[in-house]
Amino acid sequence: MMRIKTPTKKRIKRELDKRAPKLIETGKKTLILHGTKTSNVLNAVLAEIYHLKRDNAIKYTKKNDNVRPFESGGETSLEFFSLKTDCSLFVLGTHSKKRPNNLVLGRTYDHHLYDLVEVGVENFKSTESFSYDKKLAPHIGSKPLFAFIGEGFESVEELKHLKEVLLDLFRGEVVKNLNLAGIDRVYLCTAVSPTKVFFTQCAIRLKKSGTTVPRIELVEVGPSMDFVVRRHRLPDEGVKKQAMKTAPESTKKKEKNVKGDVIEGKVGKIYIPDQKVGSVPLPNTAKGVKRERREAKMNNEAHEPAEKKQKEDSD
Amino acid sequence: MAEYEIDLGNLMAFDPHRSFSSPPSSREELVKESLEQGTKLVQAVADTLFVLPSTEVPDGPIVTLPPPTTRLPREKPLPKPKAPTRWELFAKKKGIQKHKKDKVAFDEQTGTWKRRHGYDRVNDDKDVPIIEAKMNDEPGEDPFAKRREEKKKRVDKQEKNRLHNLKQAAKSGALPSHIQLAATALPITGSQAAPKKVGKDELQNVAGMAASATASGGKFDKKLPGEKPTKHEKKYRKFLPAAEGSGMSSLEKQQTEKVLNKLISKNSHEILNVEKAVTMYNVTEEKKRRSQKGKSFSSSSKLKPNKKSFKKMPKKGSSNKGKSK
Numbered sequence: 090m091m092r093i094k095t096p097t098k099k100r101i102k103r104e105l106d107k108r109a110p111k112l113i114e115t116g117k118k119t120l121i122l123h124g125t126k127t128s129n130v131l132n133a134v135l136a137e138i139y140h141l142k143r144d145n146a147i148k149y150t151k152k153n154d155n156v157r158p159f160e161s162g163g164e165t166s167l168e169f170f171s172l173k174t175d176c177s178l179f180v181l182g183t184h185s186k187k188r189p190n191n192l193v194l195g196r197t198y199d200h201h202l203y204d205l206v207e208v209g210v211e212n213f214k215s216t217e218s219f220s221y222d223k224k225l226a227p228h229i230g231s232k233p234l235f236a237f238i239g240e241g242f243e244s245v246e247e248l249k250h251l252k253e254v255l256l257d258l259f260r261g262e263v264v265k266n267l268n269l270a271g272i273d274r275v276y277l278c279t280a281v282s283p284t285k286v287f288f289t290q291c292a293i294r295l296k297k298s299g300t301t302v303p304r305i306e307l308v309e310v311g312p313s314m315d316f317v318v319r320r321h322r323l324p325d326e327g328v329k330k331q332a333m334k335t336a337p338e339s340t341k342k343k344e345k346n347v348k349g350d351v352i353e354g355k356v357g358k359i360y361i362p363d364q365k366v367g368s369v370p371l372p373n374t375a376k377g378v379k380r381e382r383r384e385a386k387m388n389n390e391a392h393e394p395a396e397k398k399q400k401e402d403s404d
Numbered sequence: 405m406a407e408y409e410i411d412l413g414n415l416m417a418f419d420p421h422r423s424f425s426s427p428p429s430s431r432e433e434l435v436k437e438s439l440e441q442g443t444k445l446v447q448a449v450a451d452t453l454f455v456l457p458s459t460e461v462p463d464g465p466i467v468t469l470p471p472p473t474t475r476l477p478r479e480k481p482l483p484k485p486k487a488p489t490r491w492e493l494f495a496k497k498k499g500i501q502k503h504k505k506d507k508v509a510f511d512e513q514t515g516t517w518k519r520r521h522g523y524d525r526v527n528d529d530k531d532v533p534i535i536e537a538k539m540n541d542e543p544g545e546d547p548f549a550k551r552r553e554e555k556k557k558r559v560d561k562q563e564k565n566r567l568h569n570l571k572q573a574a575k576s577g578a579l580p581s582h583i584q585l586a587a588t589a590l591p592i593t594g595s596q597a598a599p600k601k602v603g604k605d606e607l608q609n610v611a612g613m614a615a616s617a618t619a620s621g622g623k624f625d626k627k628l629p630g631e632k633p634t635k636h637e638k639k640y641r642k643f644l645p646a647a648e649g650s651g652m653s654s655l656e657k658q659q660t661e662k663v664l665n666k667l668i669s670k671n672s673h674e675i676l677n678v679e680k681a682v683t684m685y686n687v688t689e690e691k692k693r694r695s696q697k698g699k700s701f702s703s704s705s706k707l708k709p710n711k712k713s714f715k716k717m718p719k720k721g722s723s724n725k726g727k728s729k
Contacts (some may be wrong), residue, residue: 090585091567091586092582092585092586092587093566093567093570093583093584093585093586094584094585094586095582095583095584096567096582101582105581105582106582107579109481109581109582110482110483110581111480111483112476112483114479114480114483117479123669124532125655133482139626157541161629162547162628162629162631164629165629175704177479178482179650196477196556197476197479198478198480198481199480199481200480203477207416212431232415233417233445234413234415234417234449235414235415235417236416236417236418236419236441236445236446236449237416237417237418237419237441237443237482238419238422238438238445239419239420239423239542240416240420240421240422240426241423242418242420243418243420252418253476254472256414256474256476257476257477260414260415260416261413262470263413263472264469265466265469266466266468267453267466267467267468267469268461268463268464268465268466269453269458269464269465269466269467270463270464270465271455271463271464272415272453275442275446277438277439277442279434279437279438279441279442280423280424281424281434282424287434287435287438288437289441291439301454301455302454302455303450303454304441304447304449305443305446305447305450306441307439307443308444309435309439315434325531326479329477331481332477332478332481333477333478334473334478334482335475336482356453357565386585394432395479
């Protein structure tokens with residue numbers, strides 16, 4: 090036997106609908122978590138990444154012994170977390186003798202592991218260690234720019250992969266309309282060598298240039314660090330094909346009540362309901378009141394006013 | 405400017421020509437150089453971004469971005485279209501058109517306009533005071549109860565159909581996100597008792613039992629993803645080295661002594677069994693007396709044919725001799 094289970098509360102239904110697959114997706118959420126062991130540097134790195142993605146990230150603070158995405162069977166727990174928090178990007182920090190200050194960046198598709206890039210963190214400098222005008226500090230949730238420098242991002246497979254993951258991790262929601270006044274940060278990635286990438290965040294200063302295009306000045310605001318590429322795993326071909334599908338071009342809905350005219354331009358038609366000038370809205374006719382109760386009250390009032398008047402007279 | 409790859413949808417610029425043949429000598433140099441390069445790239449993005457047609461709002465100019473050119477994977481698969489119900493399929497086959505009904509309808513019972521469905525609807529049960537009898541009515545049957553019964557049946561049937569349609573939708577994976585089809589207990593026929601639901605722990609135990617049939621007790625079995633190592637219910641036996649030499653050997657001694665002491669102390673009050681001691685004493689006394697008697701008897705007993713004593717005769721004799729001495 091089957092039973093149809095539907096949420097009893099509207100709030101829960103809304104929450105479930107938010108998590109349902111969408112034709113046009115809103116931004117991916119990021120899960121930041123620790124592995125078996127983390128170092129001080131990694132703790133700081135994870136905190137900084139969380140701060141950069143504050144608007145759309147969840148940070149776990151406990152150690153996770155059984156999260157080992159590169160090993161078979163080690164991804165179960167991670168996939169569960171992804172399902173639980175509805176995150177499809179994750180940043181995992183682990184620290185071991187073999188791979189010190191290890192950062193695993195990865196993505197999931199349909200709450201299953203999609204791809205992984207493992208990088209080591211070196212020369213980490215936190216945001217606090219940079220001195221700059223605090224007015225320049227990027228706002229939370231602002232749309233970032235990206236600048237990738239170096240042919241390594243094209244020729245070396247690992248770096249090419251890392252570039253894609255970094256772009257996916259930090260780009261936020263895909264927007265159609267952008268406020269030009271809101272541009273305030275850029276992520277700078279430089280491929281120094283085939284295995285090393287210099288990563289930093291800069292604030293953008295828009296200076297007057299006399300034309301419509303302002304002159305750009307960059308101020309390093311951090312965090313800055315070097316990524317040393319270690320292991321990586323590319324997505325499965327079949328899954329990749331599935332994941333790369335885009336929403337079919339939406340057929341335009343017929344625009345009603347709008348007409349175009351060469352002379353008049355865009356003309357819209359508006360329908361306004363009858364104003365009912367004769368009747369005055371009474372407190373008892375408020376829509377929020379239950380209909381039965383409202384009607385009962387109306388009926389009572391129809392009878393009672395006469396009585397009340399009499400009372401006043403007697404007084 | 406043409407040498408840069410610019411993806412305006414993602415606000416990304418990429419310089420694929422720049423390469424560091426020899427890594428910069430110092431870190432400051434590297435940072436300086438990349439900032440310089442970065443400024444150029446961002447300027448290139450700005451050059452294309454700020455010339456886009458914009459609309460002014462109080463917060464600033466707003467431009468419309470083109471779609472991103474760098475393709476990134478989706479988060480979740482594309483939503484599946486809603487699965488047609490059985491009726492929809494049938495209607496399509498027969499070419500039945502769907503047309504809208506008015507929300508309100510004229511109610512002949514009360515002579516007013518009323519809602520078609522829901523509370524206080526058209527042809528509501530409470531508005532039907534009289535149901536005319538028909539020729540084929542069964543006597544003794546309540547027509548009002550029958551009406552209610554029929555309504556209930558229709559509702560149940562609709563619920564059944566809905567479940568069927570949802571099941572079909574679930575098969576094609578197009579179940580609405582807020583609906584779950586949960587399996588309840590299997591239908592019970594006859595005198596069968598309801599099957600007990602097997603819990604997670606129980607399943608794990610069974611899996612553990614099955615694993616213990618292998619030579620390694622399931623230790624080296626290939627685990628499924630998410631499977632935990634089997635539980636070991638009993639205590640692990642520890643064997644301490646019995647040989648002297650290392651420090652551990654004394655532990656073994658201590659352990660056995662401990663056990664022994666325990667046993668002894670438990671039965672300490674029974675170490676001297678008075679009854680037994682008394683009987684033993686009695687027996688020895690008896691023996692003594694007998695042997696003394698036997699000395700006087702022995703001469704006469706010698707005459708008696710005794711096979712056993714035959715062999716031991718010389719010994720006995722000698723002992724007797726000694727004793728007599």
